[in-house]
């Protein structure tokens with residue numbers, strides 16, 4: 001066959017999170033203080049098998065992105081808010097708080113060093129700071145670690161919707177909880193471990209993409225994203241409490257909503273209300289990875305319920321496009337969410 005007659009091949013990119021950049025920043029905490037940070041080649045770290053985190057899950061993390069704009073510059077989105085959430089998580093887990101200024105410097109330094117590895121839009125550089133207890137003591141179940149490590153990793157990520165923006169199928173879980181009710185607000189590994197069992201079971205039984213946790217019939221969030229109901233002129237989402245993660249994407253969409261013609265209502269709502277809304281409204285998941293992903297089907301008590309038309313709805317697409325335009329530097333940034341590195 002003539003080579004020119006072959007259809008253009010789309011590049012196949014590695015899955016989200018499977019590749020790290022070659023540079024990371026590392027700081028340690030000991031004797032009540034943080035060390036200066038070091039910039040290192042990304043690679044294995046050494047710690048005791050008795051390290052506190054390996055036994056008692058003394059850890060928290062963050063996840064956010066820096067974007068390469070059309071002019072070639074690299075711009076990080078709401079870094080300050082993510083640092084604040086990381087400190088909140090550390091406090092909730094009785095871990096020594098990183099110094100916010102130092103953490104910011106670590107993040108900025110990593111982005112700067114790896115700027116050549118930041119993919120073009122719709123790709124991005126995903127930043128992943130992690131904090132964990134390294135104290136070697138397997139008897140310290142009831143005391144926080146006095147030694148910790150803070151690492152900033154970066155990962156080039158490509159288009160989340162490479163296969164097209166397909167509406168998601170979500171299982172409505174009314175019995176199992178995602179995590180302890182006071183820890184939903186904390187971004188800690190244990191929460192993801194707790195959600196794993198119910199999520200795998202629902203995927204196996206119903207072929208769903210995600211599980212929407214609704215303990216006691218109140219809608220909370222999925223394993224890794226917040227949940228929004230959307231319709232003409234209106235967004236409804238759960239009001240902030242300790243049971244779920246206060247997503248920065250959620251907050252950004254809600255702050256943009258009025259100027260896009262949507263009134264925002266934040267309150268507790270039930271599965272019944274959500275099913276009613278699904279008759280002619282839209283539902284979507286918000287988070288750093290996917291921005292805003294449409295839900296096409298809810299699986300409730302073994303029955304499939306279509307959300308609106310069953311496809312990604314026009315309001316979901318409009319809100320998503322508006323936020324992506326800000327992140328990519330194609331629209332004004334009135335809230336000063338982006339910082340050029």
Ligand SMILES: Cc1ncc(COP(=O)(O)O)c(C=O)c1O
Nearest residue numbers: 224225226245247248249287288
């Ligand atoms: C449990 C959970 N909820 C919500 C979100 C969305 O948060 P954000 O918009 O800050 O990425 C995430 C992703 O980080 C998450 O893991």
